[in-house]
Amino acid sequence: MHGIDVSHYQSVIEWDTVADQGFHFAFIKATEGETHRDSLFCRNWDELGRVGLKRGAYHFFRPTISALNQAENFADLVELEAGDLPPVLDVEVIDGVSKVELINGIRTWLYSVEIKYDIKPIIYTNYKFYHQYLLGHFDDYPLWLAKYNHRRPRLAGGKEWNFWQYGNKGQIKGVEGYVDYNVFNGELEDLEAFCLEEPPARILSGL
Secondary structure (H helix, E strand, O other): OEEEEEEEHOOOOOOHHHOOOOOOOOEEEEOOOEEOOOHHHHHHHEEEEEEHHHEEEEEOOOOOOOOOHHHHHHHHHHHOOOOOOOOOOOOOOOOOOHHHHHHHHHHHHHHHHHHOOOOOOEEEEEHHHHHHHOOOOOOOOOOEOOOOOOOOOOHHHHHHOEEEEEEEEEOOOOOOOEEEEEEEEHHHHHHHHHHOOOOOOHHHOOO
């Protein structure tokens, strides 16, 4: 099960053309930090829903900024529906904070967003960052791992990845410039089961 991930850096995407090339899912950038929102998120989100690709939204985490405020930024923008992929926390910088501060911030964001959407978020990070900072933490959360190699990643501790970003120089019709290539660790029915079954109850939307 193959997919891509994009942000406003890819400019306006022709999603009908992308969908015709055999992809099954796409992750798109929604937010970063406390206030930033990707300028093309709403268009990309709506278009993915229209063409029928599995869609996921990610937040780029800034460790020096209040994790709760960052969770609110994401939750205020992203509305999930049945069939959507879980929210994603993109963690790949420390911005000078300690490991303890980083872990506590990640935990706060994950817990807040899990309450909001009633599903465990996915953690995105790269192979080196995972082993340096995250190994042994958050083992019960799904993992999306970046490692640009043709060999299947193996993680210390035996944890399995759910998504693998295996390349960052992909070129496909309908997208300007390069895109990241990803693969899901499972079959189509596994991908379906991985997605949200029902929209989050309104009573949980406390963020």
